[in-house]
Amino acid sequence: MIMKKKFAALGISAILAAVTLAGCGSSKNEASNSPSASAPAATESASAPASETASADNAVKLTGDFEIQYFVGGYGDKWWKKVIADFQAANPDLKVKESGGPKINDQMKPRWIGGNPPDFVYIDGAGLNDRQMVEDGQLEDLTEWLKDAKNIDGDLITDILAQPAQQFDGKVYNIPLVLNSWGVFWNKALFKEKGWTEPTDFQSFLDVSDKIKAGGITPFIHTGKYPYYINGSILYPAIVSANNNDFSILQDMAANKVEAYESPAVLAALNKIVALRDKGFIDKASIQINHTDSQMLFLQNKDAFIPNGLWLPNEMSKDIPEGFDFGFIPSVTQEAGGKVVANTSTATVAIAKNGKNKEAAKAFLQFIFSKAQASQWAELSGAPSNIKGDISSSNAPNFVKDAAKYLTDPNTVVIPTITYNADVDKAMMDATDALTISKITPEEWVKRVTDVVKKVQ
Amino acid sequence: MNSGTAKWQRNVFIASFIIPTLLFFGVFTIYPVLQGLYYSFFDWSGMSDNKTFVGLDNFKELFHDPIVWRAIGNDYFLVAGKVVGIMAIATFFAVALTRFGFRMAGFFRSIFFIPNVISVVVIGVLWNFIYNPQIGFLNAFLSLFTQEQVTITWLGFTNHTIWMLLPPAIWAGIGFYMILLIAAIQSIPASYYEAASLEGAGQWRQFRDITIPLVWEQIKVSVLNIMMTTLNGSFVIVWIMTEGGPDNSTQVMGSYLYQMAFRQYHFGYGASIGFIILVLSLITTIILQRLMRHETVEMS
Numbered sequence: 001m002i003m004k005k006k007f008a009a010l011g012i013s014a015i016l017a018a019v020t021l022a023g024c025g026s027s028k029n030e031a032s033n034s035p036s037a038s039a040p041a042a043t044e045s046a047s048a049p050a051s052e053t054a055s056a057d058n059a060v061k062l063t064g065d066f067e068i069q070y071f072v073g074g075y076g077d078k079w080w081k082k083v084i085a086d087f088q089a090a091n092p093d094l095k096v097k098e099s100g101g102p103k104i105n106d107q108m109k110p111r112w113i114g115g116n117p118p119d120f121v122y123i124d125g126a127g128l129n130d131r132q133m134v135e136d137g138q139l140e141d142l143t144e145w146l147k148d149a150k151n152i153d154g155d156l157i158t159d160i161l162a163q164p165a166q167q168f169d170g171k172v173y174n175i176p177l178v179l180n181s182w183g184v185f186w187n188k189a190l191f192k193e194k195g196w197t198e199p200t201d202f203q204s205f206l207d208v209s210d211k212i213k214a215g216g217i218t219p220f221i222h223t224g225k226y227p228y229y230i231n232g233s234i235l236y237p238a239i240v241s242a243n244n245n246d247f248s249i250l251q252d253m254a255a256n257k258v259e260a261y262e263s264p265a266v267l268a269a270l271n272k273i274v275a276l277r278d279k280g281f282i283d284k285a286s287i288q289i290n291h292t293d294s295q296m297l298f299l300q301n302k303d304a305f306i307p308n309g310l311w312l313p314n315e316m317s318k319d320i321p322e323g324f325d326f327g328f329i330p331s332v333t334q335e336a337g338g339k340v341v342a343n344t345s346t347a348t349v350a351i352a353k354n355g356k357n358k359e360a361a362k363a364f365l366q367f368i369f370s371k372a373q374a375s376q377w378a379e380l381s382g383a384p385s386n387i388k389g390d391i392s393s394s395n396a397p398n399f400v401k402d403a404a405k406y407l408t409d410p411n412t413v414v415i416p417t418i419t420y421n422a423d424v425d426k427a428m429m430d431a432t433d434a435l436t437i438s439k440i441t442p443e444e445w446v447k448r449v450t451d452v453v454k455k456v457q
Numbered sequence: 458m459n460s461g462t463a464k465w466q467r468n469v470f471i472a473s474f475i476i477p478t479l480l481f482f483g484v485f486t487i488y489p490v491l492q493g494l495y496y497s498f499f500d501w502s503g504m505s506d507n508k509t510f511v512g513l514d515n516f517k518e519l520f521h522d523p524i525v526w527r528a529i530g531n532d533y534f535l536v537a538g539k540v541v542g543i544m545a546i547a548t549f550f551a552v553a554l555t556r557f558g559f560r561m562a563g564f565f566r567s568i569f570f571i572p573n574v575i576s577v578v579v580i581g582v583l584w585n586f587i588y589n590p591q592i593g594f595l596n597a598f599l600s601l602f603t604q605e606q607v608t609i610t611w612l613g614f615t616n617h618t619i620w621m622l623l624p625p626a627i628w629a630g631i632g633f634y635m636i637l638l639i640a641a642i643q644s645i646p647a648s649y650y651e652a653a654s655l656e657g658a659g660q661w662r663q664f665r666d667i668t669i670p671l672v673w674e675q676i677k678v679s680v681l682n683i684m685m686t687t688l689n690g691s692f693v694i695v696w697i698m699t700e701g702g703p704d705n706s707t708q709v710m711g712s713y714l715y716q717m718a719f720r721q722y723h724f725g726y727g728a729s730i731g732f733i734i735l736v737l738s739l740i741t742t743i744i745l746q747r748l749m750r751h752e753t754v755e756m757s
Binding site: 109112113114115127129132133135136137138224225283284285286287288289293297302354422423426430431433434437438439 | 502503504505506507588589590591608610611612613615699700702703704705716719720721722
């Protein structure tokens, strides 16, 4: 009897302990299994018939495993699925593994920390910052390779890039794949109906805003919750315009040079925001709302102008009212007759420094930076790609074609990809917010931001 | 001999319950806390595969960071506001629904409990709409009494925006503590109240001298629980409603931790903020327990 009880007690404890351990075990398994969840997709694409691109691949045979990490956001994953399938077909001996999804940046984080990253990474979405990855030594230095790298068609890759790669201390680590632009939108239909003139420079922007305000509509709304929209569309182009269209000032700012922030061009740009504020053009609701709310108010014609990116029509496609016609200009802060300044917003691709199959990763770069992919990207993702190429005959949406036109126009100053230090970026966003609600002056903006810059230098 | 085996058996039986729990607690609570403390001694981006040991530098920096102090201030503001607001309203409702014999008591009890069933995320979004300056309920309601349309930006003041987070937080908390107090009040023998009213004590006197002393344990638990959940969990409502903005005016420690660790890539610094949250929670718990134990003695 006593023995029985003893065994029962031992049994209970053993079961409970087993449950505990099983809990640990299964959670571990899950973690290591998640990347391979996309394996079926990879094998599926392997069986796809070889496309004509296969013939172009006359280099060494690629073998082994090759893993691609891509974030799935506003641009979707159609292009990635297609291009990976094509690449797999062209390299049948290579085992291509795709790790993609909207949460992939978080899911893959332990592997980057553990020194076991995927070979190839698309840097987009929350949780990945190219400047930080470079500082952390996670990305392969591509400077030398890119100098004479040719794509599968035999073109020099640097020749077919619409915007060059960003340099970190003179070195290249990542290549822009998507080329989008910040700017200011309005509703052409509403402007026509009310007889307002579409803005071409700062003075005309102020003039028409006066009329709009008199007409009972608030001229300008932005998202104060995410102030990088107003910084990207208004402040940075304004700084470049005030700096004689020389965008190197922004690159100096990104390189944490204090003098750049203290330049009169920065103050001049900030004073343009102050002008909008003091004339009462900025919708008071802006400070507390997120981007979606600001976009909804804009689509309801409650506000006439909105700073945003070219993805806006795509993002809001379900909510666009009948007859709404997007007007767009990359910048409104230039002097009359001055050049338009387009601040680009890019997403880049890179190779992991600790990747195991860098050869395949480089071959993949040569594969995707080809002319054929320019229109394929535009069609499948609804955004202009960073590859030069005529997309006018493709099935890409019209606003994408318009944007591509703007970005290749010789009268547009195109600001290349610039990533600021995350602390400085946050300081600029907070300061701009504070400026728009009259909490600080432009001089205080500069003081605040330079204090942070000095700290992170 | 026989008693020795019995004792051993008893111990095995107890251990079979304690050890698994202890293991769970160790793996999922103690270990992460120690790990967090360990990371707080490093300068680490949270992504890199190498970390630099910096000793107590993160903590030193923390004391010179004005946003940390504002976050701590906001946290304690929310604690104080929620304790006073939730306890006052929850006690009022609990007494009203038990002592005054409403017909609709059950109905009201369910109504007041509803916010507790809703996720905090939904509450945040809901109140964002209430506070929306253009299409919000609050401005629309106020506009009924004014000539011009009211356009107050409730979540966009230059300072003190944190005040606006108090109503949703209180509204969301009342139900649970009300139920807790109702249960406690119902367990008080009715004879006490009968005796008191025979002696000529009014409702107020009965509330002060019978109800409060006899539900003091529940009040104490409620206050401690509000304090702890606020210090550790105010992150959610702040992040949903303002993300700590505008210009960091609604930052609490939890949101600043997230901002630093995952948005600005200072994981070590974030870990040190987390450790400060733990220390402050412990200290506040001890202080509150001391304070309220003292009052219990006085009451009884």
